[in-house]
Amino acid sequence: MKFCTPGKLTLILISIFFSAFSTINAQQREIFNLQKEWKFIKGNPKHAATLNFDDSNWEQVRIPHDWAISEDFIIDGDGSTGKLPWKGEGWYRKELKIQPSFKNKKVQLIFDGVMAFPEVYINGELVGKWDYGYNSFYLDITDHLNFEGENILAVHASTKEHDSRWYPGAGIYRKVQMLVTNPVHVSIWGTYVTTPIIKSHYAEVRISNNIVNNSAESDSIRVEQLILDSQKNEVAKGSITKTIKAGDDKDLEVTLQVTNPLLWDTQTPNLYTALTNVYQNNKLVDQKETTFGMRTIEFTANDGFYLNNKRVQLKGVNLHHGHGPLGAAFYPRAAERQLEIMKAMGVNAIRTSHNVAAPELLELCDKMGILFFNEIFDKYDAKAGITDTTDFDNFAHRNIQNFVRRDRNHPSVFIWSVGNEIHDVQANINNGFKRLHTMLNYVDKYDPTRPTTLVNDQMANAALRHFDYYDVHSWNYGRRYRLARQLEPDKSVIISESASTVSTRGFYEFPLAEEKTDFTKSLQVSSYDLNAPEWAEISDDDFMWQQEENYIAGEFVWTGFDYLGEPTPYTNAEVKKMGMKDKAAARSSYFGIVDMVGIPKDRYFLYKSYWKPEETTVHILPHWNWKGKEGETVPVFVYTNGDCAELFINGKSQGKKCKDPVSSNSTERFRLMWKNTKYQPGEVKAVAYKNGKKIGENTVKTAGEPHHIKLSADRTRIQANGMDLSYILVEAFDKDGNPAPLANNSIAIEVSGKGHLAGAGNGNPQSFDPLQDDEVDLFYGKAMIIVGSDFDAGTINVTAQAKGIGKDSVKINVE
Numbered sequence: 001m002k003f004c005t006p007g008k009l010t011l012i013l014i015s016i017f018f019s020a021f022s023t024i025n026a027q028q029r030e031i032f033n034l035q036k037e038w039k040f041i042k043g044n045p046k047h048a049a050t051l052n053f054d055d056s057n058w059e060q061v062r063i064p065h066d067w068a069i070s071e072d073f074i075i076d077g078d079g080s081t082g083k084l085p086w087k088g089e090g091w092y093r094k095e096l097k098i099q100p101s102f103k104n105k106k107v108q109l110i111f112d113g114v115m116a117f118p119e120v121y122i123n124g125e126l127v128g129k130w131d132y133g134y135n136s137f138y139l140d141i142t143d144h145l146n147f148e149g150e151n152i153l154a155v156h157a158s159t160k161e162h163d164s165r166w167y168p169g170a171g172i173y174r175k176v177q178m179l180v181t182n183p184v185h186v187s188i189w190g191t192y193v194t195t196p197i198i199k200s201h202y203a204e205v206r207i208s209n210n211i212v213n214n215s216a217e218s219d220s221i222r223v224e225q226l227i228l229d230s231q232k233n234e235v236a237k238g239s240i241t242k243t244i245k246a247g248d249d250k251d252l253e254v255t256l257q258v259t260n261p262l263l264w265d266t267q268t269p270n271l272y273t274a275l276t277n278v279y280q281n282n283k284l285v286d287q288k289e290t291t292f293g294m295r296t297i298e299f300t301a302n303d304g305f306y307l308n309n310k311r312v313q314l315k316g317v318n319l320h321h322g323h324g325p326l327g328a329a330f331y332p333r334a335a336e337r338q339l340e341i342m343k344a345m346g347v348n349a350i351r352t353s354h355n356v357a358a359p360e361l362l363e364l365c366d367k368m369g370i371l372f373f374n375e376i377f378d379k380y381d382a383k384a385g386i387t388d389t390t391d392f393d394n395f396a397h398r399n400i401q402n403f404v405r406r407d408r409n410h411p412s413v414f415i416w417s418v419g420n421e422i423h424d425v426q427a428n429i430n431n432g433f434k435r436l437h438t439m440l441n442y443v444d445k446y447d448p449t450r451p452t453t454l455v456n457d458q459m460a461n462a463a464l465r466h467f468d469y470y471d472v473h474s475w476n477y478g479r480r481y482r483l484a485r486q487l488e489p490d491k492s493v494i495i496s497e498s499a500s501t502v503s504t505r506g507f508y509e510f511p512l513a514e515e516k517t518d519f520t521k522s523l524q525v526s527s528y529d530l531n532a533p534e535w536a537e538i539s540d541d542d543f544m545w546q547q548e549e550n551y552i553a554g555e556f557v558w559t560g561f562d563y564l565g566e567p568t569p570y571t572n573a574e575v576k577k578m579g580m581k582d583k584a585a586a587r588s589s590y591f592g593i594v595d596m597v598g599i600p601k602d603r604y605f606l607y608k609s610y611w612k613p614e615e616t617t618v619h620i621l622p623h624w625n626w627k628g629k630e631g632e633t634v635p636v637f638v639y640t641n642g643d644c645a646e647l648f649i650n651g652k653s654q655g656k657k658c659k660d661p662v663s664s665n666s667t668e669r670f671r672l673m674w675k676n677t678k679y680q681p682g683e684v685k686a687v688a689y690k691n692g693k694k695i696g697e698n699t700v701k702t703a704g705e706p707h708h709i710k711l712s713a714d715r716t717r718i719q720a721n722g723m724d725l726s727y728i729l730v731e732a733f734d735k736d737g738n739p740a741p742l743a744n745n746s747i748a749i750e751v752s753g754k755g756h757l758a759g760a761g762n763g764n765p766q767s768f769d770p771l772q773d774d775e776v777d778l779f780y781g782k783a784m785i786i787v788g789s790d791f792d793a794g795t796i797n798v799t800a801q802a803k804g805i806g807k808d809s810v811k812i813n814v815e
């Protein structure tokens, strides 16, 4: 079965056309997605790479695969990396279907990410290895293949030398492709599209293709370059011919004019396709499509970031590579859903903290109009498997080369970051600035068209002026950008990690926290959104700073989604310090604006109300089920895009409150708070106003006992590609249909038909139930079931049976 990467429909059609009419002409490139029929074993059996090794007792797996995510949590394990058994080693084996016709071709494998230190073998011979688990790499396997017989690909992965402060995953967690080309072809990531001139009535598009001549003869090679619009109409065409010696490669570049270009921006992400045809002796030998967009980007010293000459405030979130119950295994739909949830909140940018992302994530951001802060390394001096013996120049060059060449055609990428909080670099320890300079030079070598940055956390080190090496100040938390900006006012500022507010969905404590670090022994964090770790701040502070300081280009909230690991404030050390010897630290973060399965916390509506003022938001917190607290103070907050709201409890007005746009207390600027309301069961209602006019209202009611559950799938039609997903929300209600916010019933999950259970979870950082089991507990009334497609069309039936309160079912069509 042949697969092509998304957006390459033309190529698929061309391949089908030719395979139907001719086999001699098995022309141009073929891309095989090596998704199915892999064998896997944990551990390190001897001779596992050899051709005749007996792997019959190994597990059958599919790629993407994360060998630790379905395992049991290690309750007293290290919370900072998610308490799952990801440390270890494993082997993968797969038979490659090599056709005799490949003999005269070039066969390469492209890995998008293997955690970690992959070693790749063909028929028992080591072909190559890579030393950075997050990066893409490729290998030429042509000379190792047996064109007449069997071929076994074996991959060894080991996380033993990999260190992390979040859950990194384990194994071949992103896709693997086999690329088969003629000897003359465009090299992998060899296309580079730039737009030196963009005017309203025309743009100049420069397209360079690195052409490899692996044939035995020197030859004259012609590149015909077309530009197609989004409807696949040709809008420009040109060509260039050059002689390329045998065994050599050359960049063949054409510059084309596009009239009245449709620009890429966050509202209308217009895309074009560069279609490259390569001819050798007038015979088409390679054809490749590259998606690109036209836009201008500029950071100004005093007025932030400009996209196509218009100021755009970056409303960003940080996202780790993991996907909750799916672990590190990368499913395009999981990423798309994540971006949809963030975009609906008003996000126009993401930062991939802190490593090379899956390439599909960039394709999605291009299509969805989301700006991409592209970062390669995290504190590599102590993390990410970079050891003292590493030859830094070589390591940085190889990794930056792959990172930049792979990602440089994406219009969404607006900045390159060489790293996050790299202490020795910021402090110039052991000649750290030289390493900074080395990294930046390599970025520049492969793409000089975008600004660069380094993400910092040590304010005092700004005095050493590392910022003289790069273009934009990027600082995490606590207004630490102050000193850098004072010393270098000619550069704009990005708050690369903002807020770090912590909370648990559905959980509230009063009295309200007086200090941001008021954490209790509940092991959960109150969702009044007033808590942050000592080094960080609440959301409203960052809104306020950006209002007061126009030069700030924007922020990236830590984080959009909760993730496995980093369970601040309930880390192993903190739980012990609080004297809770018998309690376990949490296994996932509290930082997310949404929980680990994508269910919004209250904060979601605070961001939405500020970032999307054009949409009506009237959100009330907390829930209104406080049995035993009748007559006691239960504060009520309202998050709204309105400027005022009136609050009613059981019909009685609690007064109208308005935001104070000049208050020095940031919460008073962005939220409405009734701190002394008394609890009586019944209903709380908020009516919101903007400029004196009512814009909307909302009501929260006291629910009776949980009575039934309801399932709602985000998509009831998915594709039979073995990769697609449907996320099914489980919610509990009382007999009158009011959401039951305290329901914690356990749910038995049954999945049958043409799909499988891919994961389940509930956003509780303290839950130690395995993430891919057929049981999940409701947590504050909600949980999530994730089902995945296989390769057959049909129906998936999903039934959830809630203990004591009945069941509900949903059907998913697989097409």
Ligand code: GAL
Pocket (backbone or CB within 6 Å): 165, 353, 420, 421, 457, 476, 497, 500, 533, 536, 558, 566
């Ligand atoms: C930052 C760091 C992030 C995360 C965060 C937690 O300093 O860059 O990766 O650890 O702290 O608050």
